[in-house]
Amino acid sequence: MITHEPEFLPPPSNLRGRLGRSVLLACRNAGRALLILWEAVLSLRFVFSKRSRPVVLQQLYITGIKSLGVISVVAMFTGMILALQMGLELRKYGQEVNIGLAVMVTMLREMGPFMTALILAASVGSAMAAELGTMTVSEEIAALEVMSISPVRFLVMPRLAAMMIMTPILTFYACMLGVVGGAIVGSTQLGVSVPAYIDNALRWAENKDLYVGLLKSFVFGIMITTICCYEGFATTEGAVGVGRATRRSVVISFLAILVVGYIITRLFYQ
Amino acid sequence: MIRFEHVIKYFGERKVLDSVNFKVERGETFVIVGFSGAGKSVTLKHMIRLLTPDIGKIYVGDELMSTASGADLVRLREKFGMLFQDAALLEWMSVFDNVALPLREKTNMSNAAIEKRVEEKLRQVNLDGVHDAMPSELSGGMRKRVGLARAIVMNPDIILYDEPTSGLDPVTSRAIDQLIDRMRLELKVTSVVVTHDLFSALAIGTRIAMIYDGRILEISRPRDFIRSQNEIVKRFLDAQYITQRGAWERTDHETQ
């Protein structure tokens, strides 16, 4: 069951009690979140069913198209900043043509997945937590459960599907725009011609960089959905609770993105 | 049909249900009345397992509802329709979609059949011409009636109503009362109605239960209920100007 009964824990007596309880609760919540994820993954088989299709399409639109603007701007400027910073250093050694490689690899490996995930967590993820949180406190989730309509299948699965598809696509798009931004700075500020920049970027960047980056973003997409949906369902106490759920979902998503991003990098680049 | 056996429920330190015992018979309209915060909604939520008793058992038919899980719980819940106190409509779906939701999700009915059924139910709750409205555009009373239409759209055996007439004008309230009564008479539906409105309780109830501070004070038929000797029940009746003679009277007019 997704709806939980209200909890009343006696106030902890001392610091150790408080710490111990936070750890235990964190573990339990992580377990509950994983159960939601598991059920959502199992119900992905309904993603193309007639009744889910419109909802999935709508979520794809919200996740993908609506975030395009801010991702474009951020990606472009990240590429430009990277090119400028590294270009100025490399110019001291006459190596400024290598900004192509530097921008491409940085974007593919780290900045692309990382930035896209942060933007999606802050915009799409927080909206998920707020929506589901509002539905929880106004008993809409309970009403779904009473009708034996699984809130996970009905609400989480379309969001998960949309994020699984859209995060890698948006990440790839962000990387490409970042490279374009780098090219613009290269040709206008550093005197690196566009063909030389592209040539340099493509010669040294590996396919592995692309794949690991996309894998990372895929994992980030799943994590953001799980965390934000879990926080939404766990909301209690009205409007204040919705605010708290939204804030927690964004903060936890950011931390998880950083930590898991590091772990994946460590796994693939020893 | 629904049986509570010594149900005790704590919220933290607070005992919100204190050894509640009662049985709702098949085909009955069981009305639960009581002061605000007495535990009426909590009782109703126990029936459909949105809450689980700390101690005690709840049966639906012959099956134990209070420990059911998985497929059993789904099957038991399918017998129920429920109107929530604040309607609990999905805000991002139109009125039509809200009412059609259980039909679309749980049955293989064709679109035409779904449309026909939804029309019929909306007409039964005196709502016409709001199909495409979003819940946020409706008044409180209209939302309640949409919630009611959704609760009855699957033609359930048991319907739970949490304050079906609060916030409605008197005419619509009586129409809802008649709807509840008609479902009992024509479709043999078992209903549990939580209400503050003693007039409708007396009009539709086959039995009335009074909850006070988590305990059942009195369960009796309407005509015995208004003659109750229990002090708290009397106070509750007096507050709604219901005297033992049945209707209300204002003495100051008579003396003029």
Ligand SMILES: Nc1ncnc2c1ncn2[C@@H]1O[C@H](COP(=O)(O)OP(=O)(O)OP(=O)(O)O)[C@@H](O)[C@H]1O
């Ligand atoms: N989620 C909750 N968390 C904490 N306490 C609760 C919760 N829900 C109900 N209660 C408490 O349980 C008691 C009974 O509440 P309930 O909702 O059943 O009242 P009610 O009889 O339905 O009142 P009303 O007529 O105002 O709807 C109240 O004292 C309330 O404070």
Ligand SMILES: [Mg+2]
């Ligand atoms: Mg209530």
